[in-house]
Amino acid sequence: MSIAQPMRTPADFPVADARCTVRSNRAVNGRYRHLVLEAPPPLCRAAPGQFFHLLCPPASGDDPFLRRPMSVYRIAPAKQAIEFLYNVVGAGTRSLARLAAGDAMSVMGPLGVGFTIGPTYRHILMVARGVGLATMAPVVPWARRRGIRVSAALSARSRADLMEREFTQGEDVRVYPVFDQDGSSDVEQVESLLRAILAEDRPDAMFTCGSNRLMTLLQKLGLEYGVPGEIALEQQMACALGVCLCCVRPIRIGGAIVHKRVCCEGPVFDLQQVAGTWRHG
């Protein structure tokens, strides 16, 4: 039996599950690594804030069953490359760390809703901590190409952990580094720093990701100074396509709290709409 099927074209399938080849996979510093994958054109259509779902190959005792969502650090369509910055924390990232140039892995994407830059923005403030820098970094060249000034408060355990060069990528960014080591990353100190920036050189929008402390602080300052913002959230995922409903977070819409899927309704949300903090699994 055959049933007539409507014609569907490649444009109907914006998400690809592609085999990508590792070009390089090197340590950036004592904590973070930089993975460069050769990727076919559909994957290189990724926008800042979007992510890919990586199938981490089994290696020496680690056999991660589920894929790992990872936000894209750099998108280079001309070089047919997508790049990631990561921190080795568990079975998935341990297996990623073992990849060598020439190895292949399955990568699905691009996925999710990325950051939005308003047409009238002249100056943006980015607040990022740790590996969250990777999620935020693609916004930098994107904003600079539009002539938007970028200020960035970057937080890390120590100066050695700070990936300032990886973040700025040679672009003109006004960086305010803060560290755990000298206490300058304490929330009170960061608050003073951000208040000074907001008072002297008010940004049109703020962008952040990945830290409960920073989110709560930016929500407060955003309301006080009337500056809108966006935040990229993290959540455990299975399918990453909106099917399994694993990755929900409470989001405030109007007066109600609703569960939104981080994978497809995020990972980037309006800063003020994110309701409550979370704990990582």
Next chain:
Amino acid sequence: MVELSVRIGSLTLRNPVMPASGCFSHEFGQVFDLDRLGALVTKSVTPKLRKGNAIPRVAEVSHGMLNSIGIPSKGIAHFVREVVPLYASYSSPLVASVSADTVAEFADAAAALSVPGVAAIEANISCPNLEADGRAFAMMPDTTHAAVAAIRQRTALPVWAKLTPNTGDIKAVAIAAERAGADAVVVANTILGMSINVTTFRPTLGNVMGGLSGPAIKPIALRLVFQCAEVVSIPVIGCGGISTGEDVVEFMLAGATAVQVGTASFIHADAMVRIVDELRAFCATRGVDRVADLVHKARVEHEPIEW
């Protein structure tokens, strides 16, 4: 040319591979053509509005995963109005999965779901997350019969009963579903399990317990299919850990007429398409003209031991 179509009661499927409820929605249409599938089975919808369970809702284990989503639901009317039309452009039959807290609610929900665009109703009488300690209608033959019979009376559509592996007597439950008028049994749902993070001492799931799925449970699901196929004459739809075309062959040999694929689609979104291709290739290689010829063909006779 291998004939892949199979019949589940009055429904003809273009091939025996369809998604498992809870592991499918129209979003997969961004990755592959949903018309490549035998049927489209939606996530269970409930009459009551449900927010779902606490996060984390998923945890990986060896060769599988635990989940406790808790069936977030926007209700039957929302499903009919907003979800059914999403599949209007696809020709694969749409199977609406329904779950409810009581027999009466199950019956009302089945009636409300019997609308144009819905080809069959799958009664999820087995979801382990709904009631204390995972107890559900399909744990016992009498409660299975009550739920399925009530649904049967209120819809003219084919009714599939999705059974739970957590019962101690799957054969009696399958017989009860058949006697109550089910057109097929789906065997089976996830197996109740749990895991604990030894760093934090916390259970990995927000709901503490959840359903185990993936290749880890395949031998158990296969055994359940085999046992059900021995005692019912309605089609058995196999479900549990299927991730390759050869897995489908195994389930069909054990007695399944069709299969559902769940967790494998979370690893490769287009897994079902690949599985159909692998099944076709297997049949071509083995000289099987009709895939339906594989059903219940496991050779269980053994050579007598020579003394």
